[in-house]
Amino acid sequence: MSIERQLKEQMDENRDIVESLLQDGSDPDAEYTIEHHFSSTNFDKLEKAAVDAFKLGFEVNDAEEVEMDDGSLLFCFDAIANHALDVALLDNACEKLMALAAKHKVDYDGWGTYFVGDEVDDEPAPVSH
Numbered sequence: 001m002s003i004e005r006q007l008k009e010q011m012d013e014n015r016d017i018v019e020s021l022l023q024d025g026s027d028p029d030a031e032y033t034i035e036h037h038f039s040s041t042n043f044d045k046l047e048k049a050a051v052d053a054f055k056l057g058f059e060v061n062d063a064e065e066v067e068m069d070d071g072s073l074l075f076c077f078d079a080i081a082n083h084a085l086d087v088a089l090l091d092n093a094c095e096k097l098m099a100l101a102a103k104h105k106v107d108y109d110g111w112g113t114y115f116v117g118d119e120v121d122d123e124p125a126p127v128s129h
Contacts, residue, residue, distance in 0.1 A: 043075045
């Protein structure tokens with residue numbers, strides 16, 4: 001699938017996620033922690049993508065190693081931003097990060113955040129695509 005088509009699908013998904021969160025009562029005026037997910041079987045490529053995400057202004061967490069069912073290893077990290085739940089901001093970030101993923105030949109696995117509202121749970125439920 002072309003990057004243009006992937007980006008269009010991601011932008012449609014951005015609207016759906018934001019709309020769902022707001023319809024469920026998440027605070028439209030809150031600052032959200034947005035976690036953009038990356039993965040690769042090649043640690044060196046993933047590390048270079050993380051450096052570039054940091055240069056774009058994202059906070060980058062340490063890469064994690066996940067063993068898959070077939071025994072292969074997958075490396076993952078999140079590029080994190082804090083901002084309003086704004087579709088234009090999300091679309092812009094996704095466009096930059098998907099291009100970065102394509103440049104380094106790693107996977108951009110979408111983004112997630114947490115419901116922000118009057119819920120009195122010990123831990124918020126993550127929302128991700």
